Amino acid sequence: xxxxxxxxGGIAGQTAALHARRKLANNHEVxxxxxxSKWNWIPSNIWVGVGVMSVxxxxxxxxxxxxxxxxxxxxxxxxxxxxxGDANSSSxxxxxxxxxxGIEGTTEKLTYxxxxxxxxPKLKFEATKGLGPxxxxxxxxxxxxxxxxxxxxxEIVKAMKKGEKKKFLIGTGHGNCxxxxxxxxxxxxxEYELRRRGVRDKAEITWISNEQELGDxxxxxxxxxxGGYITHSKVFTESLYSERGIKWITRAHVNEVEKDQIxxxxxxxxxxxxxxxxxxxxxxxxxxxxxxxxxxxxxITSDLFAANGFMLVDGDYGKKSYxxxxxxxxxxxxxxxxxxxxxxxxxxxxxxxxxxxxVSSPNGTPIFPTPPRTGMPSGVMARQVTYNIVDMINxxxxxxxxxxxxxxxxxxxxxxxxxxxxNGTAVSMTMYPIIPDFNKYPETGRELRYTxxxxxxxxxxxxxxxxxxxxxxxxxxxxxRIIPE
Amino acid sequence: xxxxxxxxxxxxxxxxxxxxxxxxxxxxxxxxxxxxINIKMLRMVRKH
Numbered sequence: 001x002x003x004x005x006x007x008x009g010g011i012a013g014q015t016a017a018l019h020a021r022r023k024l025a026n027n028h029e030v031x032x033x034x035x036x037s038k039w040n041w042i043p044s045n046i047w048v049g050v051g052v053m054s055v056x057x058x059x060x061x062x063x064x065x066x067x068x069x070x071x072x073x074x075x076x077x078x079x080x081x082x083x084x085g086d087a088n089s090s091s092x093x094x095x096x097x098x099x100x101x102g103i104e105g106t107t108e109k110l111t112y113x114x115x116x117x118x119x120x121p122k123l124k125f126e127a128t129k130g131l132g133p134x135x136x137x138x139x140x141x142x143x144x145x146x147x148x149x150x151x152x153x154x155e156i157v158k159a160m161k162k163g164e165k166k167k168f169l170i171g172t173g174h175g176n177c178x179x180x181x182x183x184x185x186x187x188x189x190x191e192y193e194l195r196r197r198g199v200r201d202k203a204e205i206t207w208i209s210n211e212q213e214l215g216d217x218x219x220x221x222x223x224x225x226x227g228g229y230i231t232h233s234k235v236f237t238e239s240l241y242s243e244r245g246i247k248w249i250t251r252a253h254v255n256e257v258e259k260d261q262i263x264x265x266x267x268x269x270x271x272x273x274x275x276x277x278x279x280x281x282x283x284x285x286x287x288x289x290x291x292x293x294x295x296x297x298x299x300i301t302s303d304l305f306a307a308n309g310f311m312l313v314d315g316d317y318g319k320k321s322y323x324x325x326x327x328x329x330x331x332x333x334x335x336x337x338x339x340x341x342x343x344x345x346x347x348x349x350x351x352x353x354x355x356x357x358x359v360s361s362p363n364g365t366p367i368f369p370t371p372p373r374t375g376m377p378s379g380v381m382a383r384q385v386t387y388n389i390v391d392m393i394n395x396x397x398x399x400x401x402x403x404x405x406x407x408x409x410x411x412x413x414x415x416x417x418x419x420x421x422x423n424g425t426a427v428s429m430t431m432y433p434i435i436p437d438f439n440k441y442p443e444t445g446r447e448l449r450y451t452x453x454x455x456x457x458x459x460x461x462x463x464x465x466x467x468x469x470x471x472x473x474x475x476x477x478x479x480x481r482i483i484p485e
Numbered sequence: 486x487x488x489x490x491x492x493x494x495x496x497x498x499x500x501x502x503x504x505x506x507x508x509x510x511x512x513x514x515x516x517x518x519x520x521x522i523n524i525k526m527l528r529m530v531r532k533h
Binding site: 238457485 | 489508512
């Protein structure tokens with residue numbers, strides 16, 4: 001009997017747990033440790049943030065699903081990994097601390113044969129003074145944050161209906177943020193919602209971002225073939241902003257968020273202020289801060305994790321200049337190089353380097369997006385890693401045989417720009433590969449046949465369909481496995 | 486059409502014509518785009 005321990009119950013963790021349970025015989029145990037009692041379809045949080053969906057529509061209770069599937073569930077957070085066991089035992093284990101009401105704070109040791117770290121990000125609001133829903137800006141990173149943001153929106157719309165003019169500031173709250181796509185979706189949904197509520201003329205909307213140019217999205221942007229030209233996504237994205245009367249500030253690192261204004265630095269080293277009445281600014285991400293110890297109890301966190309808290313896997317983490325980056329640097333099997341029974345997937349693995357060019361201001365402030373790891377690649381890497389572990393448990397192989405490198409994987413992203421079955425729109429983007437490969441595709445780094453972007457009602461239908469499809473799948477309803485990652 | 490501020494940010498960007506905007510919510514055209522985008526996405530999924 002083997003035990004597969006999965007840390008995290010988000011998109012990657014849930015995908016791994018369901019596939020593992022499906023593939024492994026019942027004498028093997030699948031255990032999930034996640035601090036949350038509910039699963040959240042995060043891409044729909046932006047709709048909670050504008051009040052068109054409720055928290056209940058984007059979340060569901062995990063306990064009953066795991067019970068139904070025969071997956072052992074601990075509502076707890078992982079505190080430390082002991083890959084060599086301790087003085088009393090050689091069995092590797094993880095120390096967990098329960099977050100479940102009633103047993104909150106209780107700790108326990110869980111042994112494992114294989115470990116998948118799918119812990120997702122820590123929302124690092126503290127990186128910028130005054131940032132975050134407990135301070136001076138709003139967020140849509142969790143369903144709870146999004147509900148709070150929606151209430152704030154309702155309040156401000158009430159004032160606008162009385163004739164008051166308001167300033168909206170949406171974007172990234174730090175020079176090293178990722179997930180610009182989520183902020184982009186929220187920006188467009190806010191603009192759409194203000195139009196729908198009849199107060200758009202009372203709103204000045206500004207986008208602020210750490211991207212060098214609009215349309216970078218942390219992937220260096222992408223090139224699209226349209227109308228006889230090959231154009232960068234900057235052109236398409238700027239067009240979308242212009243059309244909606246949205247101003248933009250790029251190359252910005254927010255230093256501080258006060259009650260009604262931000263202070264920020266731009267890549268040219270200059271400092272500016274921007275006032276606001278409503279600010280939704282994303283935080284930067286880091287790993288969740290799990291520690292690691294060897295058998296003697298010595299701290300070996302730096303052997304397992306990068307300085308940003310993400311787990312080191314089979315990527316090339318050697319220091320290289322931007323010109324020397326290679327698609328081969330990116331991990332393929334997500335296996336820890338030091339402990340072969342540990343893997344990290346989704347946001348939890350450490351990228352070897354950014355995708356967008358890293359740049360700093362003359363003051364030495366790094367201002368560039370860190371790599372996004374969206375749902376589709378997270379699901380794919382979780383599935384492939386799980387299949388590899390299943391093969392190793394079943395004795396079919398003693399090493400991972402399937403690969404899921406972002407350098408050899410495409411992605412499809414649907415970014416909502418407003419809801420409505422007849423008048424909603426969304427930007428539909430596809431790209432291949434996620435990591436540009438200028439050796440294979442010298443002109444743009446990506447295959448133009450598979451790289452596209454357009455806005456329309458069709459995108460909204462797809463986004464809405466995916467909302468239901470992925471919640472259906474995460475609930476492990478009949479035939480869930482035919483829905484691709 | 487979108488109002489342009491001379492020499493402002495939006496002065497230099499392409500903006501869609503009314504025809505392009507209408508096609509974005511034209512049911513027949515968008516149904517075709519729905520099929521096309523789904524095929525593209527499925528081809529992408531099949532690549533890994």
